[in-house]
Amino acid sequence: MSSNNNKLAVLHDVTKVYQTGVVKVEALQGINLTLEREKFSFIVGPSGSGKTTLLNILGCIDVPSSGRFTLLNQEIGGLNDNQLADFRNHHIGYIFQNFNLMAVLSAYENVEYPLILKNIAKKERHQRVSEILDSVGLSKRQHHRPAELSGGEQQRVAIARALAKRPDLILADEPTANLDSKTGAEIIDLMLLMQDHYKTSFIFSTHDMEVMQHANEIITIKDGKIESVNTTIMKQKEGV
């Protein structure tokens, strides 16, 4: 039985309803889910199934319409906007499908930026950024701006940016969708390596069946409801 300290997230009867004019869309309908720390989890499902909504709630950039959501033992529903921002700043890293790097900053500065937000001293920032850029193989490209980098390189910078502040959780919304399959596989390998190195919990949303083989846990969602939580892969891997 997992202790509370091992629990990454607990969702109890979480719903999310979007109201667009007179149309009411129930994106999530009574989600009950418990996720453990330091896992490589995937949320999968067809388009419109609610996987991105679930990922957004897990990443604290969206709030449930009802239900309870606890992340890292923190009841998220009770936090105001500034508290949520601070929580994200300290505990959550993001990797976006379109990389979303800051165009005016170099690779080094993009990775350094979240550390500035966390008020980390310059010397330590430099040490961390250099180390992580070295880990993702971009030391020689660190002074280039995003426009001068390939898609794969940009996503490596995004991974480095997410990891640099050493968050408890990294969320990635279809991080390989805009990459070719070879680069996508490389990125997944890199994330696995980083997860192993930094012991960070990763949660992905994806359509890509190939990348799912790397998962510890696959959560399948359909029509806003959890269809299955498959931990077989994880157990197989742990068995190995």
Added chain:
Amino acid sequence: MNNLKLAVRNLTRNRRRSLTTILAMVIGMVALLLFGGFISSIYFGLQTGIVRSQGHLHIYQQGYLEYGSSRPSDYYIDQYKTVIDTIKQDDLLKENIKVITPTVSLAGIAGNYAADSSKTFFGAGVIPSDKNKMKLWDQYGLKVVSPPMVLTDTSVGEGVLGLGLAKMLNLCKSLQVPNCTDRPVDSVDGEVDEQILALQALAEDESEQSKGNATKNGVQIDLLASTGSGAPNVVSVSIIKAEQMGNKILDDNLVILHLKQAQNLVFDNEGRVSSIIIQLKDSEKMEAIQQHLRQLLNNNIDLQQQFEVKNFTEFNSEFSQIVNMFIVIFIFIALMISLVVLFTTINTLTMSVMERIPEIGSLRAMGLRRSAIRWQFLLEGFVIGITGATIGIIIAIILTFVFNNSGFGWSPPGSVESQDLKILLFANPLLLIGTWLLMIIVATVSSILPARHAAKMNIVNAIRNT
């Protein structure tokens, strides 16, 4: 990577747009500064002209400004030398006064009976050496050369009149004034003729009496005025020059003569004057000195009179009117330019926000607070403002230098002395600092709406917006 550096970099994303915005601000700033510098030039030029001719402060008997112009002989300063001595003995005044001089204002009829001409006039009795000292005042370094008066302290009996009056009194030919034609002389009706003859008789009588005192230079005219008792009095003045006085009213009416002669004409008493003119070393101290003078004179029981002390903005209402007119124009232009800068900057920053929606969403997802996003865009507005305002000042300084060395000249209203047309950019520090701050504030205020829009963005929608 500090926020300021980030703001600067963000503004370089779309260089052309940012440069256009900054250019609009620079043009507005330069226009505003040059116009402000021109107003300063007008302000200090006008002030210099007025202070040189009329001084900073006038001391009158109480009521003179309201009623004295109709009866100058009833409103006078008695024993003016005692008043001047009292002022000169005061430490504060002694230290601050450059020139103190009495003057007599008068009005009456000037007649050149030899040419069968007469006209109403107003005049001033002055001490020429004091007036010449006053013409040297140049607190603002305008370096305008005012030629000294043709009258001297020893030439009692001589006078100067306006060009228009010279024409009307048929003195052009006699005084050999260039570009001046005497009035064509027609015969006059009998009744008027009798009046003229009576005046002429009085004048001739006076001329006989004053013979020996008057110099033989120039052309003699007779000035008729009433004394305090109501009796007519006449003096003969040898006009040695007709000159332009600065405006048509003065040209057509003014006669300048010696103080003593004016005293004899109006008061028949050399202890009385209409007013005392004070020219200060520093215009900035005018109001403090004015207040001090009021207290000094009106609390002195030896003087046995009540006085009023007026400064040049009070006895010369044109100055304030002209300056106020230019200030209103300046404010109007500043308002228009501020509006242009406001809308240009709003447009630029709004476009910038729209282009950076996914980035704003990402930053918020990474943990940036709404206030930090707001601050980022406010900072970008501030950077646009400070860049445009500073470049504007530099260009304005360069253009001012070029303009001031181009040799344009002008005569301020009411002055006959031509002076260099200068843009006095540094004469009023408030102009530079105020305009600089105004542009920065306007640009920063312009960024409030876009910044607010960016900060209020929904994170999920912003990230989706690709």
